[in-house]
Amino acid sequence: MSEGNGMGGERVAVIGAGMGGLAAALSLAARGFRVTVLEKADQPGGKMRAVPAGETLVDGGPTVFTMRWILDELLAEAGFATDEHLRLTPLGVLARHAWDGSDGVFDLAADEQASAEAIARFAGAAEARGFRGFAARAAAIHATLDRTFMRAARPNPLTLVGRAGLEGLARLWGVSPFAVLWDELGKHFRDPRLRQLFGRYATYCGANPFTAPATLMLIAHVEQRGVWAVEGGMHTLARTLGLLAERAGATFRFGAEVSEILIEGGRVAGVRLADGERIAAERVVVNADVAALSAGLFGEAARRAVPDQGRVPRSLSALTWTGLARAEGFPLTRHTVFFSRDYRDEFDRIARGHLPNEPTVYVCAQDRGDDGSPPGGPERLLVLVNAPARGDRGQPTREEIERCEQATFALLARCGLKIAWEPGAVRRTGPAEWARLFPATGGALYGRDLAGWRASFQRPGARTRLPGLYLAGGSVHPGPGVPMALMSGRLAASALMADHASTRRCHRAATPGGMSMRSATTEPTA
Incomplete structure (x- = not known):
């Protein structure tokens, strides 16, 4: 990708071209911010990487693409249409499953009725009825948590209840917030193979099915709403988002490793690269595992901007x-x-x-x-x-x-x-x-472990303790996975834009005529 010039406005440095960083860059560039994306690798995507194999590339990270409507919304807000830039094919078979010991082969279909009929043939009518109950409950969990949790800025139990309102309290209780996934699956399935099959959804978030919250049943509903194959591979999705962000005005620099987030006057002032180059910016979005910030890999001031992750259990x-x-x-x-x-x-x-x-x-x-x-x-x-x-x-x-x-x-x-x-x-x-x-992670691919009901509320949100510093990616709210990482980037962009608007209002009140923004610069090391 070549470097672009943006559309004027405040300077934003995005550290990392993973899915959260790409979403934030696209959203902000489309709204006039002067965005520079700094990625230490030679390609966008982060964990959504392309691995060379002979003369071709193979997806070496996420391979399941769901919740396409989040991508559709992201692109539409930036003035693009998904179908004009990506070829996505819905899969009729979500996955084929086999068991060691010749216990059969079972295909889970995208169509709920087809899956129920297949389960009846595979494990009996009672298990098919259990599946229908499970599917209804998964849909109810998704409907309850979509707006109140997944799309919301960092929620806590009190704000979750507040967003749900009095009428939603019963629905919140119905999602079994304190229950364990494996135990709840036993209420729907007696066949151990089906319990194992649907318990595996916990691993989509890097969690243990025997300790993960029952709310992860919503993943089953998400898959029933569609799993898509991306023509060219999942890394094509990352490259396309990068190209569209560039078209919106963002600048991409690959092979650019950030060693420090710079602070002046108690707020973000830019970043310093590993080679000593300083890049000025009024705001910074970090699309790296929050553990890297906590470990001090971006400097002491940035380390103090997030909760300590040293003892956080890993996914x-x-x-x-x-x-x-x-x-x-x-x-x-x-x-x-x-x-x-x-x-x-x-x-x-x-x-x-x-x-x-x-x-x-x-x-x-x-x-x-x-x-x-x-x-x-x-x-x-x-x-x-x-x-x-x-x-x-x-x-x-x-x-x-x-x-x-x-x-x-x-x-x-x-x-x-x-x-x-x-x-x-x-x-x-x-x-x-x-x-x-991915330094400071120990190899954890999904941030913190989702063991117990509190874990989902303990991920950091988009804002940090340091003014001008924001977070995106699978280690922050709303969690791991391609669609959630995209959502995190949108949430980071929304928080940044809200703070920017608030700052401009304050400056207009103090200085008639508004605030004069400096042009984007790359400054030599002091």
Whole structure:
């Protein structure tokens, strides 16, 4: 991307071109702010990265795209239409599921009626009735929390009740705010396979199904409303957002690592790059894990601007294999999950800091659709298992990773899937590599752990204690995942614009004629 000139107005530096930073940059640039996005990598996307494999690129991060209406709203507010810039195809099969031990194969459909009928064939009429009750409850949770929690500036229990109003109190209580997901699933499903299937939704947020709040059932409703395949891969979504932000006036600088957030007069004054260059800005949006701020990686003043994250429990990490391969013997769809035989033991081991002896395995076959037709040659695959976020503590060890790799592909083989990687076209990434890519996280890919009902309220919001400093990304409210990260960027932009408007009103009252804004500058190091 080339550098653009913006449309005049206050200068904003956005640190990080992940989904939250891209959303904030697009929103602010479209409204006249002079936005400069500083990204240490050579491409946009953050965790939504593209991994080279031979002559092609493979999605090496998020692979499931839901809640497209959030993207539609973001682009429409900036004057763009999604369908004019991206080709999104709705999937009829949300995911295919298989169980070790020949316990069957089950496809969860985007159509609720089709899923209920399939469950009746797979596990019986009683389980189909349980699914209908579960689906209704998931829809009710989503309807209750959409405006009051997910789209709201950082909520707490009191503001949540206030937004719901007297009529909404009963609905809030109905979302089972204090219940645990695994326990609540047992009220809907007796078949352990279905409990395992829907319990896996906790991992979408990097959480343990046995400690996560029951409110995560809303993810099932979100998927029923649509899962889309992005033509060209998920990284195309990131690149497109970057291009549109640039068209709106934002400037992108890649290979630009920020080492310090500068403070003058008790508020943000810009940033300093690792090479010493200083970039002046009246406001800064940080699209990095809040743990990096808390650890002092952006300076002491910025560290004090956020709550200490040193003892915050971490979400899951992952062990992944990404590359080109020939897959035979099992009819993969775009999203396929192979479940372990002992789900509780899997997460108990992760909670103790170890890789599972027998992991549940997710396979994304990027070149396949609903019918599972193979591409007729090597295809792009991402294979993923959950892992503890202890990459900065020397865990898991290489020996443990090797054992887990053997167990992973042995499970796939027992289910009938044989994967032959193309020579030199596969990359393994574990917690240590994620920790290096995203410092201060230990490899946690979703921010703090969502164990217990309080955790959702303990994520920082867009505003910080330091005037002019704002937060975006999956580690802050409303949480992890592509649509939530986009929402966080919109919330950061909204908070910044509200504070900017308030500041201008104050200055107009004190100085008739308004405030004269300086032109954007890049200043030499003092």
